[in-house]
Amino acid sequence: MAGTEPVTSPDQHKPTPVKAARIAGVFSIIALLLMTLGNHEGRVEDVFLVTVAGIIAALIIIDAVLRRNGLR
Template sequence: MASTELEKKPSQAIDPADEPSVEWGWHGGFPKATQIAGWFSVFACLIMLVGNHQGIISGGGQFKTEDMWLIIIAAGLAVGLLIDLRRRKTAWRR
């Protein structure tokens, strides 16, 4: 006859020696700090367009490769941050 006792599973599937934070249950991130640092980086990239080089914004009259890189990186960061905001906003719906 089969036993009516339930078999107990190990309480932790991950060994705390491998990941010490498992012991107290924290695997999170810093969403506010990530957003703040990200938007600061976007601002820093765009403010570098005005500097000691002769780009289109600084009065050089022509578009330089470094201007293009700064704009592309800032736009990429901004898109990533907006996607992250949208993902966090709708995460509870899954």
């Protein structure tokens, strides 16, 4: 199997569409936060929704800082 795969360097691969990933992350955060505005009684699911939205926001911020500083 490994003998049939072409040898490529990392700069020959397609770059990740960073802008599209950030936009998708922002839309995901908005969707998660809008889900808290439902007709449900318990607030346990709200904690999970806000936590996941916070994690996604933190990942977007960390990625932006690393890219600005040239570390990624």
